[in-house]
Amino acid sequence: MAALGEIVEELMDSYDLLDKEWRDDDKSRFLQLMIRDGCFLLEILSKNCGSEYGDYEYKDPSFSSHGLLKYYDVMMADMLMIENQVPLMVLTTLVATETEATADHQSNFLFQVDRGMELGSYKGLHLLDLTWKLVIGQPHGNVSDYLDLKPVQILSASHLYEKAQVQLMKSETNNLNDGIRFDNGVLRVPIFRIHFPTFPTESVLLNLVAFEHLHAGASQQVSSYIDFMSALVNSAKDSSMIRNINAMQTIWNDEAVPKFFQKIRNDMGFNPCYSYKLHDMALTLNEYCIKRSKWRRQLHEWGSTLKENYLKNPWTFIALIAATLLLVCTIIQTITGLLSLKYNNRY
Incomplete structure (x- = not known):
């Protein structure tokens, strides 16, 4: 409680319109609430990090193997509700007090919000903020960008x-x-x-x-x-x-x-x-999409014109094929003649 007592004013300022009853002289009720909520959240996160079931009874409704299998995801979702947020300073202070861990070690322990993913050096206000940054990635821009x-x-x-x-x-x-x-x-x-x-x-x-x-x-x-x-x-x-x-x-x-x-x-x-x-x-x-749609419409119109004017009558279709072959042969003959002329001029 002493470690949290050093930052109690900052923790209180994290809550908007905090009732006067929590701002008593010794602020012990507020600190007890922070410790209780913080420890509960840390316990949930520790299970996500692969922690063992510890000393919990096998009938424990929340932290037994059966309880975690059935209710873990629901508890995590409840911890991500905006009205249930605990200041991140509470979690980092509790972890540092218990383990005397470095900031990097705290990150690896606390910020493993999604299975198989770590937030690493991400900083935030609370667990919901960290999850939001994990989802969107960084940098995330400012409200003025919108x-x-x-x-x-x-x-x-x-x-x-x-x-x-x-x-x-x-x-x-x-x-x-x-x-x-x-x-x-x-x-x-x-x-x-x-x-x-x-x-x-x-x-x-x-x-x-x-x-x-x-x-x-x-x-x-x-x-x-x-x-x-x-x-x-x-x-x-x-x-x-x-x-x-x-x-x-x-x-x-x-x-x-x-x-x-x-x-x-x-x-x-x-x-x-x-x-x-x-x-x-x-x-x-x-x-x-507009450009592609325009070209597709144009090709469709050309196809419709071709079908209407040349493909209905078989004789017209045969004439079209013959004219196309004649045009191709003429082009080939012209190219061949130009190449021959160029070759003869060279020698």
């Missing part, structure tokens, strides 16, 4: 392919900052995992959106990503296309995935502004 941008309509994956032959590919990175890219007719998207039924992905995404909406200076990359994916995956056919490039991991069927994105999009309750990067990518994608 102002004065007009909405851009995104076509679904199936329409992009049908109208402009846009190919989908899995991105090399999973973060949202660099994961969505379009270049030379190829749209790259990061892997999206829906950990259902054990992990409430919808709750986590909505809390990340709430953090972006409420935190001053935060970008809207998660909100923009949800809006982008709700447009890109608009039908079971779109979902199948994303699944076929291994950019979606879920046990849901193709009909359920578009409903998932549409529900989250509707629950957001506001229209997110795209970042300049995503906005420019969307404009480039739309311009590409």
